[in-house]
Amino acid sequence: MSNFVIAVGHTASGNTGCGVVSRLDESNCTREIGALVAQYLEEKGHVVNLLRVDESNSYKYKDCYIRANKANDIAKNSNVELYVEIHINAGGGTGPEVCVTGKSALANQYATKVSNSLATSLNLTNRGVKIQSFIVLNKTSMPAILVECLFADSSDADKYDAEIIARAIVNGLVGIENSSDNVLKLGWNKNNIGWWYCTDVTNKYYYTSQNDWKNIDGDWYIFDSNGYALESAWYYDSSDKFWYYLDHSCKMVRGTKDKPLWLWIDSGCYSFNEHGQMHCNCVTLDGYRVDESGAWVK
Ligand SMILES: [Zn+2]
Incomplete structure (x- = not known):
């Protein structure tokens, strides 16, 4: 609690x-x-x-x-x-x-x-x-x-x-368990607060922050302590010490092997490699400088 x-x-x-x-x-x-x-x-x-x-x-x-x-x-x-x-x-x-x-x-x-x-x-x-x-x-x-x-x-x-x-x-x-509009189905569920993923309807089991990253249909997701998938949110993974970003559909944003993905988030432009890790304090593969916060240096 x-x-x-x-x-x-x-x-x-x-x-x-x-x-x-x-x-x-x-x-x-x-x-x-x-x-x-x-x-x-x-x-x-x-x-x-x-x-x-x-x-x-x-x-x-x-x-x-x-x-x-x-x-x-x-x-x-x-x-x-x-x-x-x-x-x-x-x-x-x-x-x-x-x-x-x-x-x-x-x-x-x-x-x-x-x-x-x-x-x-x-x-x-x-x-x-x-x-x-x-x-x-x-x-x-x-x-x-x-x-x-x-x-x-x-x-x-x-x-x-x-x-x-x-x-x-x-x-x-x-959390989810406290919400009234809750009819659980296997897989993705949504209520007025966010998305969560149920793996066992009978026992009401769903992914939470205990479960680490989950690959679902080819995309990576991470869940909070209440079980909601992070949505339009930054996530700092303390195990690999990298920042990640989850987009409006809760998917981890990722670049490709040859090209980082660039994204405007709030007032900064940030880049992510093919694993979804945010670049910081370096020059990216495509030749742009990012500072220690990861923001593009104009
Ligand atoms: Zn006021």
Whole structure:
């Protein structure tokens, strides 16, 4: 069972600049959703630290620092899996998005799943994972995600339902066995969070991170601790000390013997050899320099 910090974003209720107040009041919505997320996770046996900092003065991001410090204190004494902060978006768009620093592969995986899950449950466009430099994401010592559930100032607001949103977040955070829409079939299965691969229906056996790389119909896949195939995600293989990338169909990207495969991921261009290993700090077969992070040096 995992240990989560669930943080309630923008709780300075009633103050100007305390977060979005439009068709929805962010500070009340996040309180409502946060409490339910904590409750549902606890019902599934997880440990939850609910952080709600009510700042009553003019808003100067002070609560972001307080939440980050409190989370870091908790992490000193327990092994926190993930920091999850809940917000409501504004600016007239539509659909959920989940923000990360981009530095934690684990946070990226959770972010993908939570965003997928929210978009499906609310039947809204999935804005997906965004790299953002937010105070609270930068200051927390553990992998962290910031969930913008939906927009307060668009037609999204009509879809606001704290229970549906909280269930969707919890489904994104915890595993297949906990998801309700689960009819297992042999081979690939999909729910609103991601793909997994069942090898034994009777005993509900499926690949997880225990199983290492799996070659299925000629392509390589890797699974997380909950059994989901990594999707649009980086993976660092500590046994061979190489970075790999799993594309939107969960397949390991690979070049050929004579030519690396180049791929734009976020803001960098990266190359992979025929085994899927990312090149770093070298000149590639086709003559381009990549730095120690693997990014192409222009
Ligand atoms: Zn906010």
